[in-house]
Amino acid sequence: MAGDIAERAKAAIDKYKDGMVEFCRELVRRPSMSGQEGDVAELIQSEMRKLGYDDVRVDGTGNVIGLMKGEGGGKSIMLNSHMDHVHPGDESGWPYPPYSGELREGHVWGRGASDTKGAIATQ
Secondary structure, eight states, rough: OOHHHHHHHHHHHHHHHHHHHHHHHHHHHOOTHHHHHHHHHHHHHHHHHHTTSSSEETTTOOOOEEOOSSSSSSOOOOOOOOOOOOOOOGGGGSSOOTTTTTTEETTEEEIIIIIIHHHHHHH
């Protein structure tokens, strides 16, 4: 059973990898400092709808909530992340502009790429 799950996970990664990378780059290109996440929230909602989520909504505090219903009646899983990031600071210290979403040597560069826009893109 574990081998089957690993094979299914690898197949899903292979199928969606390029799209996840491009979505991450687009997320990074949109500043989303605390209290200013609206543009990123709209992008996330759009992506969820494109991917066929069963329900996509925003709650009263601006959190994006997406639901994908399973088919088997087994256990559920919740994925959770945040959309905001800290100020990029002095941009001269960045190897690439902080909102460029630059892709170099297999890595996405920019403010929030690892905390936590990359995680959002994979979820």
